[in-house]
Amino acid sequence: MASAGGAGDDLVGVGASSSGPLRRDRLRRPRDGRHRGQLVGGRFTGSFEALGEVAYSGASVSASVLDVESGEQLLSIDDRITLPTASVGKVLLLVELSARMTAGRISDLTVLDRAPVDEVGDSGIWQHLQVPALPVADLAVLVASTSDNLATNVLLGQIGLEAVRKRAESLGLSRTALLDLVRDERGPDDAPQLSLGSTAELSWLFAALSKGEIVDPVTSQRVIGWLGLNMDLSMVASAFGLDPLAHRFADHGLSLVNKTGTDTGLRSEAGLLRGSRGAVAYAVTVRFTDGSLPTRLRVLEAMRTLGSELLEHVH
Secondary structure, eight states: OOOOTTOOSSOSSSOOOSOOHHHHHHHHSOOOOOOSEEESTTTTHHHHHHHHHHHHTTOEEEEEEEETTTOOEEEEESTTSOEEOGGGGHHHHHHHHHHHHHTTSSOTTOEEEOOGGGOOOSSOSGGGSOOOEEEHHHHHHHHHHHOOHHHHHHHHHHHOHHHHHHHHHHTTOSSOEEOSOOOSSOOTTSOSSSEEEOHHHHHHHHHHHHTTOSSOHHHHHHHHHHHTTOOOOSSGGGGSOOOTTSOSSOBTTBEEEEEEEEETTEEEEEEEEEETTEEEEEEEEEEOOOOSHHHHHHHHHHHHHHHHHHHHHHO
16 A cells, blocks of 8 residues: 555564564464455444555555454554654563563662763653652653653663564564664664564554563563553544543543654554453554645544544444
């Protein structure tokens, strides 16, 4: 349906492997036939059309929706292409941190100091606070709730990008990775993007987290708890009618866990929505020429359309 914007099907230079046991299990499960756009049972037709219009205008569009319980693919739009995902890749950092906490390799009360090398602007609130150090559990909350860039860099200074890469590899993620620290400016020697991902892998990741399959149930549930604090409901989740500042617990029978990524000409979201009629894991990324506000608003409206149909499906 859409051009991949020059992105290949696999990551280049990430060193990911497809040999992980979770990936092997995933490949054994029956899957629907793939093509550039696919609907199952006539559902999500509005989303298919809305995202299709954005794609036909020249954007790169990728989307995936899974039924959590059955694993059925409900929507697939170029879901295996690799696109930039901005801060969505921070989920991988949270997974590695949670796994270390479960294994006793790091305490949730381990205090980390911020340093000038970690300083960065844009998203997050720690840069506006006076406190010079925080426990790692608090840093995880900042990353999950406000996509805090300074907290991200401090955690990466402790954990390391290589460890995050190896964790993603062990999960069988070959098209999804956190590539770098957060930087105000990217030079020629830096990774061109903060993170990359495919919506097929991201929707699978959130479904697996919900079922306690990422590392182990304790690790998965801790990550779910952190991500339930996310305050950004500006994209797909804008259709759910939830309080952006307080939706950790079910509201009118709806529960949401999500992570978003925003950059110039890029909007990405992956999440898990649970309602009275079931649960879906979803991911959508749109890369577009952000030349005018109406163009950006059309992208956000298409993502909201997907949210409306997800809501109708589970509630």
